[in-house]
Amino acid sequence: MTAQAGATHPTSHDHAHDDADYLRATRGFRSWAMTLDHKRIGIMYLVAVLTAFLAGGIFALIVRTELLWPGRTIVDPDTYNKAFTLHGAIMVFLFIIPSIPAALGNFFLPLMLGAKDVAFPRLNLASFYIYVFGAIFALFSIVTSAVDTGWTFYTPYSTQTGTAVIAMTLGAFILGFSSILTGVNFIATVHKLRAPGLHWKRLPLFVWSIYATSVIQVLATPVLAITLLLLIMERALTLGIFDPRLGGDPVLFQHFFWFYSHPAVYIMILPGMAVVSELIATFSRRKIFGYMFVAMSSVALALLAFLVWAHHMFVAGMSEYAVMVFSGLTFLVAIPSAVKVFNWVATLYKGSVSFESPMLYGLAFIVLFTVGGLTGLPLATIVTDVHLHDTYYVVAHFHYVMVGGTVFGFIGGLHYWWPKMTGKLYNERLAQIAFALVFTGFNVTFFTQFLLGSHGMPRRYYDYLDQYQPLHGFSSFGSYILGVGFVIMLWMFVQSLMRGAKSPPNPWGSAAFEWQTSSPPIAHNFHETPIVTRGPYDYHLATEEELYTGFPEDRVERVTAKTEKEEG
């Protein structure tokens, strides 16, 4: 292996095979459960968040199936309310917030920095166990009596309902700590553990974005913690903070809640953008256009995220002037988001673009995130938001951002880095079939919901007027296509683990740093501390043989042929 793009090692590679890779370095349950290796912790997070995604997905299908027809279809109203609450809460707190930073970030951040590990490996393991502990609380709430408040836990309903609000909010509270600790750890890692020569202007965009995410996690999550604690105290001790019958203010809860949860939206989307920047660069063999603008727009989003929370509350009874200020600030968020999209598209220009499955997710991200972003404009505009607020339009909008954006980014990243993480190739043809189903199913499901919403269909409804049936039916149909796509993808990854061909160190011919070590990486990442001599996307400085020089068509065939050979 001669690929050295971006990083040179001071000594030669004589002992390239001295060390076992991180999967085989030590064996046994204890060696995983007690591991301090960021890569193993990343893999454990990956398994955990994928499990959460599966659970959240099952609840989504219950919700969609109930909505196939008006009236009762499969569950009663109470169960329905619990299903959409659990769907939302699991997807937000257990899946999407930790997905990219904790799973992919943990694995790749140190590799991209040329570091041996994160700054505080023990803290890293602790935050994983805190995550598991929080998840157990949330699960406990499901087996006791679940929660029927919606994932937003709005007071005073949440102080009055008879369901397990305390267990669920304690779960979210504990998960918050995990999030804060991961953030602190990443910030310290980026500041302290960059390899020699890796100055800020050479950082991969993934690192910039995860860094910005970490800042939000550290600053915003404590507010959620306090809010949830107040809610728990209110329920347990009837203090009268939020409950109007005791002199409290129910709208205050919304301010507290969104002061965290709006920035949390950026905890969700910035990592998706992080992955996509990597995908676009690798598969068009070109440095991201306007690198510094893209990096700085992540930081700008992180800061602006704190100024717009009350756009969730335009009709909640705030003063007209508060509404005006928050609407104005909200528009500012559109700017850095648009800048990113323009720069990604411009990167393709004069690139050498190939269309393997990770790139398909990257390109789909651009399209879907654009829809998500543009449909945010009528929500930022006060008078149109009044009509659309709390209707299915909002449901469609945030699914375009969170699923079309973050989940597509996450899955694209998973495909992209899978060979690095597992050392195995997967069946590219199956991956593309799954992609086609996921992309189609997603759009059928959620585009329909824009129309439902603009026609006035409110969200969180068990039942609806007959006039909305065709669109609801269509949307549910799409969710089944989506579900089939995910099942095929799961099957493809399992197949790859069991009998996938061995991956070369750099199957995509990427110039990014993390591909400069073996696949899977050795336990200590690099044999010697790499010395970085150029940026991660400097394809023009890489010699031809340093990069993988294949073509998409022949690659599809080679990968498939190999997989089949292994099977047969």
Place this chain on the structure above:
Amino acid sequence: MDEQEYITHPTTQLPPQLSTFAPEVDWVYDFIFWISVVFFVGIVAATLYFMWAYRRRPGVKSEPTGHHNALELFWTFAPLILLVLMFHWGFQAYMVQANAPDDAYNVRVRARQWAWEFEHPNGITEDNELHVPAGQPVRLIMSSSDVLHSFYVPDYRIKRDAVPGMFTSLWFEAIERTDVTPEGDLSQPDARRVWYRNQVFCTEYCGAGGSWGDNAGHATMYAQILVQRPEDFQEFITNPPPPMCGDHPCTPPEWGEQLFSQKGCTACHAREEGAPQLAGPNLHGLFGRQERLQDGTTVTIDDAYVRHSILEPRAQVVEGFNPVMPNIRFSEQQLDALVTYLQTL
């Protein structure tokens, strides 16, 4: 805005425009929509073109990325102009919605799980129905007696939360529709004649009861606005017609039964023998029953106990139940009708 054009049928994207606000809101919506279409098509077309034109080819390397600060600054700041326009028009139209005209007709709205109650200035109350005159501003002053609710009329493009412990307000003016003609003899005011109806939804999640009947949860917390010609409305408000059950005026027990579901009692009280337990006691065979109360005393249920339990629901709670029944307002006649009905169970 004298020559206002209304679109009275639903379009692909938006419901019919049945309030004076609607055309302006829709205009802003359309502006944003078309700008978005232009950007979306531009971005997708550029992406597809570059995907095709710069697909990987043997021996062709990517070109190094230069930078182009002028271009960056252009696409950072040019969209800002459009955003400022959206913000400005959105805010301007909102200020109209935020300030009701001084001569508006005031209606009080009380939201509760899971019904809307409306009270006219002269004291007439309506449940889940609100009669209003066309072509005149109506202001709603809203409160909630339990959790958050939100009053939403898609055809009017209005929405506002009803918040317990505070008053919020909202106004609208239903249009005079040229595309539908009220039925009947138009020279005579008729309190019963409705010109057209508009659906009211609750859009702030407010939970669900154990059962599923009329008005038993967030998803069926519906009301209707019944728009009348001003003269018909005048007749309605001065001479409200007696409640109708089918095609005849209700007898007291029939009226009581109607009130029982209109006022949302069905959410918590079953009426059939052996029906599953809801949040409140089953009312089958109510009168004459012996009931143990929470304070340990026993009562025999009679007229006085029933009236007291309706007017002050949390005073004498039956053992085994939580004091969750809301205060529901009834006129004397309504209460009489309800009690007569309950005696028949």
